[in-house]
Amino acid sequence: MVSLSQLMENEVFMAFASYTTIVLSKMMFMSTATAFYRLTRKVFANPEDCAGFGKGENAKKYLRTDDRVERVRRAHLNDLENIVPFLGIGLLYSLSGPDLSTAILHFRLFVGARIYHTIAYLTPLPQPNRILAFFIGYGVTFSMAYRLLKSNLYL
Amino acid sequence: MVSLSQLMENEVFMAFASYTTIVLSKMMFMSTATAFYRLTRKVFANPEDCAGFGKGENAKKYLRTDDRVERVRRAHLNDLENIVPFLGIGLLYSLSGPDLSTAILHFRLFVGARIYHTIAYLTPLPQPNRILAFFIGYGVTFSMAYRLLKSNLYL
Amino acid sequence: MVSLSQLMENEVFMAFASYTTIVLSKMMFMSTATAFYRLTRKVFANPEDCAGFGKGENAKKYLRTDDRVERVRRAHLNDLENIVPFLGIGLLYSLSGPDLSTAILHFRLFVGARIYHTIAYLTPLPQPNRILAFFIGYGVTFSMAYRLLKSNLYL
Numbered sequence: 388m389v390s391l392s393q394l395m396e397n398e399v400f401m402a403f404a405s406y407t408t409i410v411l412s413k414m415m416f417m418s419t420a421t422a423f424y425r426l427t428r429k430v431f432a433n434p435e436d437c438a439g440f441g442k443g444e445n446a447k448k449y450l451r452t453d454d455r456v457e458r459v460r461r462a463h464l465n466d467l468e469n470i471v472p473f474l475g476i477g478l479l480y481s482l483s484g485p486d487l488s489t490a491i492l493h494f495r496l497f498v499g500a501r502i503y504h505t506i507a508y509l510t511p512l513p514q515p516n517r518i519l520a521f522f523i524g525y526g527v528t529f530s531m532a533y534r535l536l537k538s539n540l541y542l
Numbered sequence: 543m544v545s546l547s548q549l550m551e552n553e554v555f556m557a558f559a560s561y562t563t564i565v566l567s568k569m570m571f572m573s574t575a576t577a578f579y580r581l582t583r584k585v586f587a588n589p590e591d592c593a594g595f596g597k598g599e600n601a602k603k604y605l606r607t608d609d610r611v612e613r614v615r616r617a618h619l620n621d622l623e624n625i626v627p628f629l630g631i632g633l634l635y636s637l638s639g640p641d642l643s644t645a646i647l648h649f650r651l652f653v654g655a656r657i658y659h660t661i662a663y664l665t666p667l668p669q670p671n672r673i674l675a676f677f678i679g680y681g682v683t684f685s686m687a688y689r690l691l692k693s694n695l696y697l
Numbered sequence: 698m699v700s701l702s703q704l705m706e707n708e709v710f711m712a713f714a715s716y717t718t719i720v721l722s723k724m725m726f727m728s729t730a731t732a733f734y735r736l737t738r739k740v741f742a743n744p745e746d747c748a749g750f751g752k753g754e755n756a757k758k759y760l761r762t763d764d765r766v767e768r769v770r771r772a773h774l775n776d777l778e779n780i781v782p783f784l785g786i787g788l789l790y791s792l793s794g795p796d797l798s799t800a801i802l803h804f805r806l807f808v809g810a811r812i813y814h815t816i817a818y819l820t821p822l823p824q825p826n827r828i829l830a831f832f833i834g835y836g837v838t839f840s841m842a843y844r845l846l847k848s849n850l851y852l
Contacts, residue, residue: 401696404634408687411627415683418623418676432616435666461742467622467777468728472721474630475784479714511745525725532718541711556851559789563842566782570835573778587771590821622777629785 399490403481406494407474410501414470417463420509424456462508466501469521472528473497480531483539493527500524554645558636561649562629565656569625572618575664579611617663621656624676627683628652635686638694648682655679709800713791716804717784720811724780727773730819734766772818775831776811782838783807790841793849803837810834 424430430453431437437449477497481490504520506512579585585608586592592604632652636645659675661667734740740763741747747759787807791800814830816822 398696401694404638404690404694405696407630408634408690411630412684412687414623415627415680418680433613433666435669435672438668458743463623464619464774467626468724468773471626471777471781471784472725474626475717475721478633478788479718483714511743513748514745517745521728525728528725529722532722535714535718539711539714541708541715553851556849559793559845559849560851562785563789563845566785567839567842569778570782570838573831573835588768588821590824590827593823618778619774622781626781629781633788 398487399481399485402487402491402494403477406498407477410470410473410498413498413502413505414463414466417459417466417505421456421459421463424453424459428453428455430456458511459509462505465504465508465521469501469524469528472532473524476528476532476535480535483535485534493531497524497527500527553642554636554640557642557646557649558632561653562632565625565628565653568657568660569618569621572614572621572660576611576614576618579608579614583608583610585611613666614664617660620659620663620676624656624679624683627687628679631683631687631690635690638690640689648686652679652682655682708797709791709795712797712801712804713787716808717787720780720783720808723808723812723815724773724776727769727776727815731766731769731773734763734769738763738765740766768821769819772815775814775818779811779831779834779838782842783834786838786842786845790845793845795844803841807834807837810837 425436429437429440429449430451431449434446434450437446440446440449477494480493500520500523504517504524507517507520511517580591584592584595584604585606586604589601589605592601595601595604632649635648655675655678659672659679662672662675666672735746739747739750739759740761741759744756744760747756750756750759787804790803810830810833814827814834817827817830821827
């Protein structure tokens, strides 16, 4: 019988596992950032969340939107929209037997670009910082998709 | 040649497959919940969706937002934000050869916490029910990420 | 040692890899569509994005929402909500040793339904075009989840 741990003896797969874990952990940090701004700015989406701040009409004034909170939420959604394709395409690409140094270059560029995207979005840095970070991550994912389809197309 | 079905002879991987399928099916149920509230409350986001309720200005009054529908949509988005990291990190963790009982404890806690999160969000239950459910799922995912990086870091 | 490339000798897995890469690339196209409508209609969510169109109050008028942009964003979010379960359940289903022609039928129906969903959402086509496309994709994913749990349940 084949042990699954052999998957983890493959260097490309180990690298994919490490970079993916880092970028997903970074994405999870966005939830904490949203919670932090909601609590410090007293901006809530649900009546039960601000029940501790007062009763009835008094609590309702905390049910509002705030520029800072909406910014973090947009950054979080942009992460989801871009990390989900990386997760799927990157996993399949890693299993298709790519060259190790090429694969690691893809993973590093993607993770670096997404971390820079978050910094550019939350600071915020002037454009084109954020749009460049977005397009680097986007290009890396398409490059993996292209290599995968070129060598393994089966429809 | 190695048969892929050997992956499914690994108990950790089989457990991951079962719990993941359950939690993803639960997430898909949120789409049906949104559709249910949209139809029973006649609250729509697209003009073509309420064309059957009248013509022109008469139909436009159904293009609105509703507290109940927005609540389900927030619960759905929160699911996405938390189940995507579980999917990626959990898959890689399952392949890294963890102890079976430790792995199953992680999966059970996560799936239980996310189901409780949905109940707490949709009822709604008073806080800190929902926030606790959120943090249990969050902690489980970070625990798997930590174990994965500790034993398999390759950058 | 077992080479990972043997995974890619499995026809079901190769087919899953191809269809998934296509449907994830289609989802990524939604980001470009949003960017296209934001630029051509001058509708932005962040002050730094429209800094090039003028200073101070002059730029602020571009911070607004637009029906067309919101429609693309809803289509994108619906993609995320449906493609994430397909990614997870489809991967596990592919590894569970299904019949090749059954598996390919599932993948083709899902990818076709999601492409048609996007066309129906963006045109927009009258209902029930979009709702039918949604339910075909939804049914395919549940069918894979059912087959997976029936043969591999391990709790």
